Amino acid sequence: MEMTMTFGKYKGKTIEEVYRTNPSYFSWMRENGMTDKLEYQEFVETIPYEYPEQFEWEVDIRSGYQCWKCKKTMDIFLVFNPEIENELRNGYPLISDLAYSKPKSLIPFAKEYGVQLEERYSKVTESMYVMHICPQCKMHQGDNYVVEDNEQKTDRIRRMQIVFGHGVWREKQL
Ligand SMILES: [Zn+2]
Numbered sequence: 001m002e003m004t005m006t007f008g009k010y011k012g013k014t015i016e017e018v019y020r021t022n023p024s025y026f027s028w029m030r031e032n033g034m035t036d037k038l039e040y041q042e043f044v045e046t047i048p049y050e051y052p053e054q055f056e057w058e059v060d061i062r063s064g065y066q067c068w069k070c071k072k073t074m075d076i077f078l079v080f081n082p083e084i085e086n087e088l089r090n091g092y093p094l095i096s097d098l099a100y101s102k103p104k105s106l107i108p109f110a111k112e113y114g115v116q117l118e119e120r121y122s123k124v125t126e127s128m129y130v131m132h133i134c135p136q137c138k139m140h141q142g143d144n145y146v147v148e149d150n151e152q153k154t155d156r157i158r159r160m161q162i163v164f165g166h167g168v169w170r171e172k173q174l
Contacts, residue, residue, distance in 0.1 A: 003042045015039060019047050023054065044083040052103050053164040056172065058082045060089070060096075061113055062154035067134035067141065074134055076146055076154065077106070077115040082161070092153065099147040102130040109169040113158065 002014045010018045010025065018025055026043045034040055048055040058080040065076045078096035080089060088095040100122075107117045107130060116133040120140045132141040145151075161172040 003039065005039055007039075015042050015046060016050070019043065019051075044081065048081055048083075049098065049101060052098060052101065053105060056082060056161055056163045057097070059158075059160050059162055060156050061115065061158040063157050064154045065132075065141075065146070065150075065152055067137060067139060068145070069139035070134060070137035072134070072136045074132070074136070074141075075113070075115050075157070076132055076141075076150075077110040077113065077117065078147065078150075079106075090156070092151065094150040094154070096147050096150070099143040100125055100127075100129045104130055105164065105167070105169060106130065109162070 002016070004014050005011050005018060010021070013021070026040060026047075029035070029037065029040050029043075048057075060078045060080065061075055062078060063075045064073050066073050078094070079098045079102065080086060081097050084097075086095065086097075102117065104119060107119075110117045114135075116135050117130050118133045118140070119128050119130050120133070121128050122131065122140075122142060124142055124144055129143065131143055132146050133139070134141060161174065162169050163172045
């Protein structure tokens with residue numbers, strides 16, 4: 001069952017209804033020190049995945065990922081929700097966000113950093129989604145191995161914050 005607001009002017013509405021009605025409401029909650037509320041936590045754990053282009057993300061580019069097919073190494077583009085603490089961001093296995101749900105708008109952006117993403121059909125999910133492509137042999141690398149449960153030892157070569165606007169992603173200057 002979907003969680004509903006327990007206080008305020010949107011009491012009884014679901015988190016998604018509130019976001020669709022008034023997307024700045026949760027920014028208002030954050031600015032007013034309400035990030036401990038379950039409603040806010042539910043918001044950060046669900047809505048950014050439904051509307052990825054409406055949110056800022058952190059990206060790590062890592063080198064040394066080995067293609068399962070040709071065994072050559074490639075760089076990978078891993079996305080993280082900045083509002084969720086992730087102990088497996090640097091670790092082993094490495095778990096990042098937006099598995100099976102990266103927006104197509106990330107394809108040209110990742111390319112600027114030398115990472116090839118493409119929308120391809122997956123037998124695992126029986127659907128199309130945006131996944132990594134080996135630049136050497138052009139074989140796709142499933143998100144189950146790259147994004148969801150990455151057990152390869154790779155090195156972080158870049159970390160940045162990204163934001164979407166006017167139809168494109170860009171690196172946010174900090
Ligand atoms: Zn390959």
